[in-house]
Structures are given as structure tokens and as C-alpha cells.
Amino acid sequence: MSGLAGFSIEALHAALTRLPRLADLSADALEPMPLKGVAHDHVRLRGRRLVARIPRWSQLGLDAWTALERQAAAFQRAEMSGHTPRFAGLLPPGDGLPLGALVVGEVEGHTPVLPDDMPAIARALAALHRMAPPDFHEPLPAPPDPVAALLAQVERQAEWFDRADLSPESRALIAEELAAARAGDLAPPRETPMPLTAVGVDVHPGNFLIDAHGKAWFTDLEKLQYGHPASDLAHASLYTSTKWDPEVNAELAPADVDAFIQAWAVAVPGDLADEVRPWMKQLRRLTWLRTLSWMARWSVEGATLSPSMPEHLRAHMDAHATDILRPERIEQVRREWR
Known part of the structure; x- marks a missing residue:
């Protein structure tokens, strides 16, 4: 092996x-x-x-x-x-x-079934988000401005949009979104509080297991750090994430996303929910761009990044990258904040 x-x-x-x-x-x-x-x-x-x-x-x-x-x-x-x-x-x-x-x-459980298990995932995320950074946070990152840090990550990964085999229409749409993100056109007023909590980062639904009591367990902590909770809420519920794992492979309706956010909001302190809400749209855009740029890289280097993958998983990943980088899918997702 x-x-x-x-x-x-x-x-x-x-x-x-x-x-x-x-x-x-x-x-x-x-x-x-x-x-x-x-x-x-x-x-x-x-x-x-x-x-x-x-x-x-x-x-x-x-x-x-x-x-x-x-x-x-x-x-x-x-x-x-x-x-x-x-x-x-x-x-x-x-x-x-x-x-x-x-x-x-070991966690004994089943892969989430969407949308039914999204409230359980929301409660698991809320449990993480109730954890503030300790005074000594190393070796886990804790950027003082997690929104700027996420934009910087998108900027670093944006080179893959140029290297991937994208259509001219996709390139143009992504360029529009990158320009809008850089301009901060979805940013709330400057005096809006910037919450900083533990965040799972790679919180697509396939990284959770649901146990016999209906409790969600987050299992992939490689990227856990301190950041903005709204990014986790976006990554758990965006189309690019809910279709990532072949065993999940679901698409949430807007009402499902709203119910997921509400389940999270009632599970965290009210002041945290109030601080996070104004950042939802901006972080949803940035988190989506982070995923798109990662998948653009996968479309170029997937075979070398993770060799010996089962063929069915590789085929699903390749097909997912192709799907989410199509202009029609890009338009569908960005309508959420337009």
C-alpha cells in the first residue's frame, strides 16, 4: 500500500x-x-x-x-x-x-445525507466556532484580518486559472469575480466587527460523519486554524463543496442553505451570530474563489498530486472540476450574491 x-x-x-x-x-x-x-x-x-x-x-x-x-x-x-x-x-x-x-x-457513522444532515453539520461547526484563539495560537495560523488573508490565498492560487484549460467565457467571468473581490464590493462597513474563531476550513460535507445519534463529527483537521466563521458556513454549503464527495454529491436549494445558517445561528452566542451575518456574502464569494482556484490546479496537476487514487474517485474529481469551471455553473453560483 x-x-x-x-x-x-x-x-x-x-x-x-x-x-x-x-x-x-x-x-x-x-x-x-x-x-x-x-x-x-x-x-x-x-x-x-x-x-x-x-x-x-x-x-x-x-x-x-x-x-x-x-x-x-x-x-x-x-x-x-x-x-x-x-x-x-x-x-x-x-x-x-x-x-x-x-x-x-475512530468515529463510527455514515456519510451525510443532504439536506437532512445539514443542521447537524451546522451544530458541529458552531461547536468549533465557539472556540476563540488562545493567546499562544502557534502552530495554527491566526491572521488578525482573516478576510484579507483569504483574499491573499485566492491571489496566490489565481495563477491556476491561467494554466487550466478554461473557456474564454469562464476566464472572463472569473476575472470579473476576482476584480470585485479585490474591490471589496460586498464588504460591510469598516466599523463592522471582525470575528476570529477556530475554523475547520476544509468543511465540505464529505469530511463529516453522522453517528447513530445524529451527531455530526468533523474528521479532516489538516487545515484547521483560526479565522472567520462565515468562510466555514460558505464552504459547507456551496455547490462546489456539496458536489465534491461522490458519496454526498448533492445540490442544496436556497431554502436548505437558509435553514443550515439558521441552525448554526441558534447554536452560537447571539453576539457572534450578529458579527458574522454582515460578512456572509463577501466570504461566500472569496471561499468559492478559493475552491475554484484549487480545482483549477487539480485540473492541471491532479494526476501527480495524488497518484494511485481509485479510478472512480479520480473520474469524479475530474468531472467535478470540469463542471464547476463551466461558465454556466459559474453564473449559477455567483447569482447567490448578485
């Missing part, structure tokens, strides 16, 4: 048994799980209610140790939300495990 840098199941087992609580773990207890995303492999530790989370590559462009330490901090801090897997250990990079791994608690 291998990822981008390659890892061996034997090396994984050896590393796991160096953890005191897993010293007696048998090799046949390791059960590779089906690949769902593009950045990690997962191996279940049968009988232990644990999962090894093995990076295939860093989506943030970090070296192996920095990426592992950041993810470990994310799992440890988010655990108090009650909606993320517990942190159980770190396996350092080494021979046969070049990017290392994390050990986290």
Missing part, C-alpha cells in the same frame, strides 16, 4: 507498536480503509477504536514534521468541541513512513 511518498504497512505497524498503549498490537489488526480524499490514507486498528491517518502529501506545502505537528495541535485543540476525533498519538517520519502519521479516535 502506498501514498504519494510511499509507505509500507510493515513500517506503520512497527511505528504503532512503539506507542506504549499499542505495544501488543498484532499486524493483522491493521485494516486499510477505502480512499475517500486526496491527501491521506487511513488504516483502521481493529479492536482499538483507533485509526492511523497517513499523509499522502501536504496540501499546505509543509515539510513532514511541520505538517504533523500542526495536525496534532489541531486535533488536540479541537477535541474540546466534542465534534472531532480524539488525538491518540504521533508517529514520526522514518523509513517506510516518510511523512509520518497521526493516530486518532
Whole structure:
């Protein structure tokens, strides 16, 4: 079994048994799980209610140790939300495990069914958003102006719009949206408060599991940091996200999005909900542009970013990138704030 840098199941087992609580773990207890995303492999530790989370590559462009330490901090801090897997250990990079791994608690649940499970996802996000940044937030980022930071990320990734095979119509529409985002034409008045909380960032519905009690668990904390809650609310409910995972593959109606936002609003303190509302449209545009630029990159480099993906998953990703970068789909999404 291998990822981008390659890892061996034997090396994984050896590393796991160096953890005191897993010293007696048998090799046949390791059960590779089906690949769902593009950045990690997962191996279940049968009988232990644990999962090894093995990076295939860093989506943030970090070296192996920095990426592992950041993810470990994310799992440890988010655990108090009650909606993320517990942190159980770190396996350092080494021979046969070049990017290392994390050990986290296993969550038993099913992929969300939309729109029915969107309120549960809203409550999970609310639990994260109730967490303010600590005084010492490193190694997790906490930009003082998360909106400017998100725009800067879009600017860095915008080169992929030029490198991707987009139609002239798509290029023109994206250029309009980029110009409008730079001008801040959806920004609220300058004196509007800028909330800063824990945010999951990669909160598309496929990164949640719904347990037997209907509770949503956010499972992919690679990008967790401190930022603006409105970006999470956008990413969880935009067409570009709800169609990303082939097991979710749903489109929300405007009423579904409204109900999702309302479920979140009643689960957070009233002052936080009031501070977030004025930023909804601007952050929805910026978050959408962030996703579009990432998918433009995927359309160019997908085969090299995450090799050995199952063909059905690669085909879905490729088709999704093609769909969301069509001018008709771009027009559909941007009508939300026009």
C-alpha cells in the first residue's frame, strides 16, 4: 500500500507498536480503509477504536514534521468541541513512513445525507466556532484580518486559472469575480466587527460523519486554524463543496442553505451570530474563489498530486472540476450574491 511518498504497512505497524498503549498490537489488526480524499490514507486498528491517518502529501506545502505537528495541535485543540476525533498519538517520519502519521479516535457513522444532515453539520461547526484563539495560537495560523488573508490565498492560487484549460467565457467571468473581490464590493462597513474563531476550513460535507445519534463529527483537521466563521458556513454549503464527495454529491436549494445558517445561528452566542451575518456574502464569494482556484490546479496537476487514487474517485474529481469551471455553473453560483 502506498501514498504519494510511499509507505509500507510493515513500517506503520512497527511505528504503532512503539506507542506504549499499542505495544501488543498484532499486524493483522491493521485494516486499510477505502480512499475517500486526496491527501491521506487511513488504516483502521481493529479492536482499538483507533485509526492511523497517513499523509499522502501536504496540501499546505509543509515539510513532514511541520505538517504533523500542526495536525496534532489541531486535533488536540479541537477535541474540546466534542465534534472531532480524539488525538491518540504521533508517529514520526522514518523509513517506510516518510511523512509520518497521526493516530486518532475512530468515529463510527455514515456519510451525510443532504439536506437532512445539514443542521447537524451546522451544530458541529458552531461547536468549533465557539472556540476563540488562545493567546499562544502557534502552530495554527491566526491572521488578525482573516478576510484579507483569504483574499491573499485566492491571489496566490489565481495563477491556476491561467494554466487550466478554461473557456474564454469562464476566464472572463472569473476575472470579473476576482476584480470585485479585490474591490471589496460586498464588504460591510469598516466599523463592522471582525470575528476570529477556530475554523475547520476544509468543511465540505464529505469530511463529516453522522453517528447513530445524529451527531455530526468533523474528521479532516489538516487545515484547521483560526479565522472567520462565515468562510466555514460558505464552504459547507456551496455547490462546489456539496458536489465534491461522490458519496454526498448533492445540490442544496436556497431554502436548505437558509435553514443550515439558521441552525448554526441558534447554536452560537447571539453576539457572534450578529458579527458574522454582515460578512456572509463577501466570504461566500472569496471561499468559492478559493475552491475554484484549487480545482483549477487539480485540473492541471491532479494526476501527480495524488497518484494511485481509485479510478472512480479520480473520474469524479475530474468531472467535478470540469463542471464547476463551466461558465454556466459559474453564473449559477455567483447569482447567490448578485
